[in-house]
C-alpha cells in the first residue's frame with residue numbers, strides 16, 4: 001500500500017493521520033510512532049521495539065522503556 005495525503009500543520013506543529021491509514025497500519029490511539037526526517041521528507045511509521053544501539057528486533061531486554069539486544073548488552077559488560 002502506498003498512498004499520500006495533504007494536511008495542514010496546526011499552530012502546535014501537529015497533523016492528524018486519516019483513520020484509513022491508521023487502520024491499514026494498525027496504529028491506534030496512544031501508540032508510539034517513529035518520525036524520521038531526511039532529504040525533504042518526513043516518514044511516520046509504527047514503532048516496533050528494537051535495540052536502541054543497533055536496531056535489531058530479536059533477543060531484546062527492556063529497561064526503563066528502552067530495548068537492548070543480547071549482542072549489545074554483552075558488549076556493554
Ligand SMILES: [Zn+2]
Nearest residue numbers: 051054069072
Ligand atoms: Zn543491539
